[in-house]
Amino acid sequence: MAKVKVEHLTKVFGKRKQQALNLVSQGKSKTEILEETGATVGVYDANFEVEEGEIFVIMGLSGSGKSTMIRLLNRLIDPTSGEIYIDDENIAKMNKEELQEVRRHKLNMVFQSFALYPHRTILENTELGLELRGVSKEERQQRAEQALANSSLLSFKDQYPDQLSGGMQQRVGLARALANDPEILLMDEAFSALDPLIRREMQDELLDLQENVRKTIIFITHDLNEALRIGDRIALMKDGQIIQIGTGEEILTNPANQYVRDFVEDVDRSKVLTAKNIMEPAITMNIESDGPNVALNRMRKEGVSILLVVDKKRQLKGSLTALKALEARRDQLDVHDVIDKNVRKIKEDMLVTDIFNVIKDAEAPLAVVDKNDKLKGVVIRGSVIEALTESTEKECDTNE
Known part of the structure; x- marks a missing residue:
């Protein structure tokens, strides 16, 4: 509902x-x-x-x-x-x-104007809604102080609005609204x-x-x-x-x-678009069922030299290169023993501008995972550069 x-x-x-x-x-x-x-x-x-x-x-x-x-x-x-x-x-x-x-x-409302009473201290302003509701003095002070603490304003509780900057006054307005819970x-x-x-x-x-x-x-x-x-x-x-x-x-x-x-x-799309927007499907192997032969066959068909390794729930476990897959086949090793578990990964909501700082020196695509570490896709360097280039070109066109 x-x-x-x-x-x-x-x-x-x-x-x-x-x-x-x-x-x-x-x-x-x-x-x-x-x-x-x-x-x-x-x-x-x-x-x-x-x-x-x-x-x-x-x-x-x-x-x-x-x-x-x-x-x-x-x-x-x-x-x-x-x-x-x-x-x-x-x-x-x-x-x-x-x-x-x-x-x-x-319901509670926070307005553009700070709407603080100049003759009341910051604590008294924060208590106001609770006071109008008839909350006891002890309880409203406790709740107001907690709201100010959440906004990093508790040390200013005995000062008056004109002693605070505009930004701090607006934070008091927000704290007052939150004090009412x-x-x-x-x-x-x-x-x-x-x-x-x-x-x-x-x-x-x-x-x-x-x-x-x-x-x-x-x-x-x-x-x-x-x-x-x-x-x-x-x-x-x-x-x-x-x-x-x-x-x-x-x-x-x-x-x-x-x-x-x-x-x-x-709008500068690079500051809005995220990994989710530019990621590509990941080429993977299932560590619970696939061995080195399956991995090598998949690499050959897809034209890649590295796979991301997941379990049956698509939880990311690592990566496997062609060289390591060949080594595992030759020496009859378990895939668990040759995968690289230090895969560079990012969250779905990471901005393109932030991704660039991670991927610029990366040798392999970045794994994109959700909050539960489930693999959602990969981001390659070319996609990031393309998104940044489009934003730069749009900005240049606008300036012209």
């Missing part, structure tokens, strides 16, 4: 809502609809699901509807039509009291007011925190590079409609239409 599910969600601002919706169905643009009806289409017929523990990024340019979307998700504004489910409960139909309970215990964290352009270097540090911190807390995060941004960097999946919006949903790699490699193609055109 999805943690969050949105079905046919629509929000139109203005009086002539039905006329505006009719024009949307005719393919009219947001501007044309505004000129004809005076109504603004914020979100139109949005459908998506967010899995528990996922970072789901909603992105688009100004006016795309992304900020309206996140305000609909916590009912800061009411939908014109459609459903919003959290744990299979439809919050679009909840009354004020029911909605308040959801906001207190399941929400199941779902909504982040509306949370890092966009920060300098580029601090922004990147906050992205890293969010990813590090997510490794520990595993919250369901819905993150709003207009920055494609930010979306690609932190999102498990991305929903790209235009004029209130979701144009495409997918992983960053899926959107880059299979854009849904020309708009998406133009949107991602200037």
Whole structure:
């Protein structure tokens, strides 16, 4: 069951809502609809699901509807039509009291503005949500201190917001949200007011925190590079409609239409594409059933001089060269005794730019494995160089 599910969600601002919706169905643009009806289409017929523990990024340019979307998700504004489910409960139909309970215990929001009270210490700011919920002073202090510790801010707990940098203030905002221990964290352009270097540090911190807390995060941004960097999946919006949903790699490699193609055109793919995108099928032998003769025969047919060695579950065990296979056949040795167990391997999600530093001096292809060390494929030097070259050529074309 999805943690969050949105079905046919629509929000139109203005009086002539039905006329505006009719024009949307005719393919009219947001501007044309505004000129004809005076109504603004914020979100139109949005459908998506967010899995528990996922970072789901909603992105688009100004006016795309992304900020309206996140305000609909916590009912800061009411939908014109459609459903919003959290744990299979439809919050679009909840009354004020029911909605308040959801906001207190399941949802929390981090805004672009730091929204810290200047007269409160960092600890007092972090405690605020718990204080409003009526949590005892001792418990809220303990939980706030733990949240600050997770964000490496505990030593600043007695200082005031104006004594901290912008990046540190935003970390306090994030710690305050996490202190409430929400199941779902909504982040509306949370890092966009920060300098580029601090922004990147906050992205890293969010990813590090997510490794520990595993919250369901819905993150709003207009920055494609930010979306690609932190999102498990991305929903790209235009004029209130979701144009495409997918992983960053899926959107880059299979854009849904020309708009998406133009949107991602200037992205440095080498900083997004991973081993999974450029790997090739591995030529292998099964150490539990294949001997040196089978290995040599396979090498001859495939035109290679080395095989990767796996067991029947495709767990990587090592590699076998033609010379070692000949030695095993000649001396009647067990294959276990001649394989090289020190195979250079990488994870499926390693970026192409990082792979180059590993493979540039490697004498053999790199084995690509999943988190359980199961062999998924191989990466050869030529594929890495080709991906880097394509990115460089695209950058040169753009600069020209």
